[in-house]
Amino acid sequence: MTVNEDLFTNWKNREEIAESMIPIIGRLHRERDVTVLVHSRSLVNKSVVSILKIHRFARQIAGEELSVTETLPFLQALTELDLGPSQIDIALLAENYRADSRGLSVAEFTAEAVAGATGPDKLERAGARDVVLYGFGRIGRLVARLLIEKAGSGNGLRLRAIVVRGGGGQDLVKRASLLRRDSIHGQFRGTITVDEANSTIVANGNAIKVIYADDPSAVDYTEYGISDAILIDNTGKWRDREGLSKHLRPGIGKVVLTAPGKGDVPNIVHGVNHDTIKPDEQILSCASCTTNAIVPPLKAMADEYGVLRGHVETVHSFTNDQNLLDNFHKAERRGRSAPLNMVITETGAASAVAKALPDLKAKITGSSIRVPVPDVSIAILNLQLARETTREEVLDYLREVSLTSSLKRQIDFITAPDAVSSDFIGSRHASIVDAGATKVEGDNAILYLWYDNEFGYSCQVVRVVQYISGVEYPTFPAPVA
Template identity: 35%
Template sequence: MKRIAINGFGRIGRLFTRAFFENKDLYPDMEIVLINAAGSSGAMTPYDVYYALMYDSNYGNFNRSFSFKPNVAILGYDENHIIVFGKEIKIIGENDVLKLPWKEYDIDIIVDCSGESVRRKEAEKHLVAGAKKVVVSAPFKKTEEAKEIPHIVMGVNQGIYNPEVHNIISNASCTTNALAPMLLPLEEKYGINKGLMTTIHAFTGDQRLVDAKHKDLRRSRRAGGNIIKTSTGAAGTIHLIIPSLRSKIKKIDGICFRVDTPAGSVIYLTVELKSNPAVEELVVVYKEYMENRLRGFMAIAEDPIVSLDTIGMPFSVLIDKDIQCVEDDVAGKKLYGVTGYYDNEYGYALRLVDLVAYIVVNMPASVLKLIKTPPVYDPFRQLEEN
């Protein structure tokens, strides 16, 4: 049984915990034993952590997920712990990473959701404190560090993970986790000449409720009632996930618009391919990947959905089957427009759990060699069974 600790209990830390327990039967080889709920505004108490996990404005009450288990004490707390299904999870509030008790608690993997470990020297502090592996729920800021540290999108490039070498791993960003499965079938089947992506993204905690200071002046404006243009790291890191997109001339670029919605985001991808397949053929290719390599990570929306329909969705991305296409009557090249919906909170948290589970089954002490073809973690496989 591998022992997991969480550092940071904001949106992703909470939803990682929720996603883990909602799908606990899929992850028998790992357990959460400690949460460090420190923060700039003060440490959270066990009751604070309990409350944050129990009540969620986007995803409803924690108990609602377990209504099929009557007369079971699902979630509680005491002076030093939260208690989930009778299992105690220690709650601490330590801001100094080097003082975190990873060695004392024999922590195998620390899941860093603090937003503070996106530089190598900060992430390495967890290893110094005694953790064996560090999984960061964000891409690394510096280009050279991002090249050295594996950025993994489950279903796409998890095979690059080497348990003997990689002790710090990034789960990339929520948008990258959605973009990569959109690009992979197109790149592998046809080749991509170039593309632009626009993400219409739900507001995040980094934005301001009212106009206030921020290093990004656009993000200093209130999140509500606004459409705010900002950068996205997804376009800049996608070549780390799909190396064939690396080029002297940037093949993929993009921008983000933050909008006034709490969760559920959309990517609109515009691409020129090396060949000119029919739109109907693209839909068939996406379905092939959905049923095989990207099973559990990508799906096709047959109905006319909107972004709120994706809240709580288990997939990394949901492709809209209505793909646009225009053709240059001189050069004969086609330009395709593909829409992909994604849950930027819970959907991303599920992939974070999947990545940790993948590392667990590939820990050096648990296998003789790296499993190149991973098991498929399909949290909602019961939908298919029903």
């Protein structure tokens, strides 16, 4: 057999193994509410090639490719356990097993590693929690896609309605079309139909009522059978407690804002301070996409090295609040054509750090430049540390944080030498450390942090909603604190 034939045979064998994994992953998700992960990346509803690519990506963060031949035995072992709702990372199971010297079988090791998801300690499957989207713009539609995707098990979160202002003829059809097709994020994964008679969009079997209202006070959600729902305001029109309280109508239990909150509204960055949310808190904010991008790595660096001061410069994709062509705008510079110019503007991300990391006493400043790309931004975080270190030490530390820490869903790590912004469209992490661009000299560290300011941020929003709804399930093996 030639080398080429041997390589192709190996590929076909791995394809066959990945294909055998799909029904197992699907059954675990639908029947037990278990999400199978590989280095924090979900394998639910993934194709054969996607499963193989996710395994191959492990070389970027773990130093070597992970084979499906290694992970399949652990996946099979999970099917023999009485699992409760959870997230289980089979890549970490395989890696931890290699490092274990006790001579346990795969089945024995797996049962021990996920013991918290079995027996008397396991969670019981909860009923669905109603969710309402107020607004249906860029973030609203991506959050809708995520909620529909995560409804596959029949538990957890259930998108019941969206609230929008009436847009005239064919309004429902046009909104469904925008959900179905996206110029940046591609086609919706599934089927969408429109029931105009009942003002409903049906996406993958989820009936989503479209409610037309010009003001929150005009809606009684109980009329639509909605109860104790979490309302996600993605309009940004109201940002303080008084304004957001308008949403606390019959049928609504909590309000989550997808923009920085003002006044005493808590600004939450999942993975960093979500555990500070008080059970009786009805109104909170998920801060901004840039805040979510910089706060997790800033916390990681502060925990390990200490941070005396810092500055963040964001190179940000243009957004809908800018003009397509030169025209009047109430803000300085933003009236100039977004796709034709780099535009210097302000960012509130630096000041928002204090809300998410109140124990961090370092002064963080920030500024922003909008650039002519439609999605994915980069934050350049320039830090003065409390002790000297080396580039190698910082990169080793951040790689480990991305793999095993409690921030592994927020921080990703990439070593690809030719990575550019479009490579990160669809990233589910809050930020991605670019190892090749990282600079460290003495007590100064400069981190380059990519982030999908639309999709990655939407994932963070959904994580917060899952947490406050009680359906954020534990991950096994448990991350290192």
